[in-house]
Amino acid sequence: MKMMSEMWTTMGSTLASFMFLWTIMRQYCPYGVQRFLEKYTHRIMSYFSPYIRISFHEYMGDRLKRSEAYAAVEAYLSANTSKSAKRLKAELGKDSSNLVLTMDEYERVTDEHKGVKVWWVSNKVMSPTRSSMSYYPEQERRFYKLTFHNKYRDLITESYLEHVMREGKEIRLRNRQRKLYTNSPGYKWPSYKQTMWSHIVFEHPATFETMALEPEKKKEIIEDLITFSKSKDFYARIGKAWKRGYLLHGPPGTGKSTMIAAMANLLAYDVYDLELTAVKDNTELRKLLIETTSKSIIVIEDIDCSLDLTGQRKKKADKLSDEETDKDVVGRKEAKEEGGSGSKVTLSGLLNFIDGIWSACGGERLIVFTTNYVEKLDPALIRRGRMDKHIQLSYCTFDGFKVLANNYLKLQTHPLFDTIKRLIEEANITPADVAENLMPKSPMDDPHKCLSTLIQALEKAAKAEELEQNCPIQHEQLLQQNGSIKENGELPPDKAVNQCQL
Ligand SMILES: Nc1ncnc2c1ncn2[C@@H]1O[C@H](COP(=O)(O)OP(=O)(O)OP(=O)(O)O)[C@@H](O)[C@H]1O
Numbered sequence: 001m002k003m004m005s006e007m008w009t010t011m012g013s014t015l016a017s018f019m020f021l022w023t024i025m026r027q028y029c030p031y032g033v034q035r036f037l038e039k040y041t042h043r044i045m046s047y048f049s050p051y052i053r054i055s056f057h058e059y060m061g062d063r064l065k066r067s068e069a070y071a072a073v074e075a076y077l078s079a080n081t082s083k084s085a086k087r088l089k090a091e092l093g094k095d096s097s098n099l100v101l102t103m104d105e106y107e108r109v110t111d112e113h114k115g116v117k118v119w120w121v122s123n124k125v126m127s128p129t130r131s132s133m134s135y136y137p138e139q140e141r142r143f144y145k146l147t148f149h150n151k152y153r154d155l156i157t158e159s160y161l162e163h164v165m166r167e168g169k170e171i172r173l174r175n176r177q178r179k180l181y182t183n184s185p186g187y188k189w190p191s192y193k194q195t196m197w198s199h200i201v202f203e204h205p206a207t208f209e210t211m212a213l214e215p216e217k218k219k220e221i222i223e224d225l226i227t228f229s230k231s232k233d234f235y236a237r238i239g240k241a242w243k244r245g246y247l248l249h250g251p252p253g254t255g256k257s258t259m260i261a262a263m264a265n266l267l268a269y270d271v272y273d274l275e276l277t278a279v280k281d282n283t284e285l286r287k288l289l290i291e292t293t294s295k296s297i298i299v300i301e302d303i304d305c306s307l308d309l310t311g312q313r314k315k316k317a318d319k320l321s322d323e324e325t326d327k328d329v330v331g332r333k334e335a336k337e338e339g340g341s342g343s344k345v346t347l348s349g350l351l352n353f354i355d356g357i358w359s360a361c362g363g364e365r366l367i368v369f370t371t372n373y374v375e376k377l378d379p380a381l382i383r384r385g386r387m388d389k390h391i392q393l394s395y396c397t398f399d400g401f402k403v404l405a406n407n408y409l410k411l412q413t414h415p416l417f418d419t420i421k422r423l424i425e426e427a428n429i430t431p432a433d434v435a436e437n438l439m440p441k442s443p444m445d446d447p448h449k450c451l452s453t454l455i456q457a458l459e460k461a462a463k464a465e466e467l468e469q470n471c472p473i474q475h476e477q478l479l480q481q482n483g484s485i486k487e488n489g490e491l492p493p494d495k496a497v498n499q500c501q502l
């Protein structure tokens with residue numbers, strides 16, 4: 001027994017002397033010798049030590065790509081252990097308004113998993129560049145080192161590390177700056193440019209809470225979206241690409257574009273706003289698709305204005321048909337001006353884009369089409385499986401009005417609500433119009449004034465509605481004379497009703 005303890009003491013002091021010597025030498029040795037000594041010290045140490053160490057290096061190989069694992073560990077440690085660390089690094093966060101704290105170099109923190117303690121150290125080494133040009137500076141190689149006892153090897157390498165990676169990735173996703181991408185019309189991509197999309201930071205404030213929608217419909221859409229975002233395994237099991245198509249249809253100003261922003265904010269997805277008229281042909285469409293990332297929404301707005309969905313491009317008719325709206329004209333004009341007239345994207349190209357083999361790359365994507373005229377679309381384009389969920393957005397209901405009154409005027413109830421409830425059921429007024437009427441126009445406008453303005457607009461719209469039903473011809477003539485009632489509310493309804501009576 002005594003011999004054993006003497007042996008341990010001797011070994012311990014030898015090791016201590018060796019470590020001391022090593023620390024001194026390390027400072028004065030050339031880099032090659034340092035590496036050599038380091039290698040053998042580690043071998044000797046690990047022979048005696050019951051601890052396991054795992055390193056997570058910031059850059060793998062040629063410093064081209066930052067390691068995902070390192071970034072996940074960094075996010076995990078920043079969220080979970082920065083309170084216990086004593087030396088921290090501060091950096092500006094995603095919107096440059098908040099500071100993000102992470103462990104400083106050589107700092108050490110402990111973490112616990114299922115009752116087992118582990119240690120994390122943030123570290124860096126200097127390594128010379130491989131270049132023979134001696135004036136290149138040394139490169140810093142940062143890494144995190146995880147240390148734990150050998151007897152917990154399985155627990156840590158399987159369960160703990162999986163937990164760190166999962167949580168770290170989630171934190172990174174939550175904290176990342178989301179982007180709004182667009183394929184610029186008529187833009188010629190230089191060959192050195194890596195991507196066909198240009199982007200800005202996505203900062204739309206719309207949420208489902210601020211959307212004027214019936215509560216049940218809102219709940220159903222939110223549940224559908226959240227179920228989709230959590231169904232990776234389900235999609236894999238049934239052998240289907242992890243994507244879902246939404247068709248949003250309804251009159252102008254009913255919240256289709258607003259809903260896309262709310263969807264992106266709910267799921268923390270990026271948005272790819274695809275301008276079809278600016279896409280040269282099917283090949284370019286496929287290239288654009290391949291460049292989109294997962295956790296994104298690919299949007300094609302006003303799909304009926306972009307393509308002739310019977311399979312050919314729309315003819316550039318000089319005369320507009322009666323049903324065409326301003327948007328149709330604008331869309332077509334822009335297509336012409338921006339070189340879109342040369343676009344050869346076909347319906348089959350678009351169908352391939354939605355559910356061809358390539359559409360599966362990336363995963364976790366929503367494809368959203370919007371239109372004012374769902375009946376104009378080719379059934380092949382919007383059949384279930386392509387556009388899985390059809391959402392009709394319509395005129396404002398009383399429930400929708402209450403959301404807007406709360407948003408714009410911070411009102412949950414008011415004596416004028418009863419009048420508005422009665423009128424809003426008779427009139428076809430869009431949430432955009434309601435919102436515009438509720439918006440205070442001067443600092444003097446109190447909630448009562450705003451609600452009264454809305455009541456006037458509702459009365460006009462209700463009268464116009466009545467006229468449309470009873471005397472459609474006069475209504476049409478008046479619309480032509482005075483412009484759309486629904487759009488500007490300028491039509492004098494008294495005059496209209498009088499004409500009808502005559
Ligand atoms: N359901 C809604 N809830 C809250 N605000 C709405 C809603 N619908 C419209 N709005 C308001 O009206 C404005 C216009 O709405 P939006 O652009 O979403 O309409 P749209 O249906 O996309 O119209 P279009 O068919 O002309 O593109 C928005 O900026 C928003 O403020």
Ligand SMILES: [Mg+2]
Pocket residue numbers: 256257258301370
């Ligand atoms: Mg829109």
